Amino acid sequence: MTPHRMHLHGPWQYEWLSAEPFDSVASRTGRVTMPCEWKSLFGDVAGKARFLRRFHKPTNLEPH
Numbered sequence: 242m243t244p245h246r247m248h249l250h251g252p253w254q255y256e257w258l259s260a261e262p263f264d265s266v267a268s269r270t271g272r273v274t275m276p277c278e279w280k281s282l283f284g285d286v287a288g289k290a291r292f293l294r295r296f297h298k299p300t301n302l303e304p305h
Contacts, residue, residue, distance in 0.1 A: 245299045245301065245302060247296060249275055249294070250274055250275055251272070251273060251274035251275050251294065252272045252273065252274055252294070253272065253273050253274070253275060253292045253293065253294045254270070254271075254272055254292070254293045254294070255270065255271055255272070255273055255282065255290055255291065255292050255293075256269065256270045256290060256291045256293075257269040257270070257283065257288065257289075257290050258288070258289040258290055258291055259286075259287075259288025259289045259290075273292075
């Protein structure tokens with residue numbers, strides 16, 4: 242059986258989670274394609290963000 246590949250490029254949903262000031266950040270939520278630099282999304286602000294992406298169940302996998 243050949244391995245199943247999952248592409249992680251995106252799109253990914255992101256959400257800013259930190260309570261730090263948000264002055265230099267354009268948006269608290271959005272969509273992005275990976276790879277992406279933190280600075281391009283959030284500027285020079287350090288903090289926490291959540292990145293989410295849904296994956297579909299592969300159809301070509303065997304039960305084992």
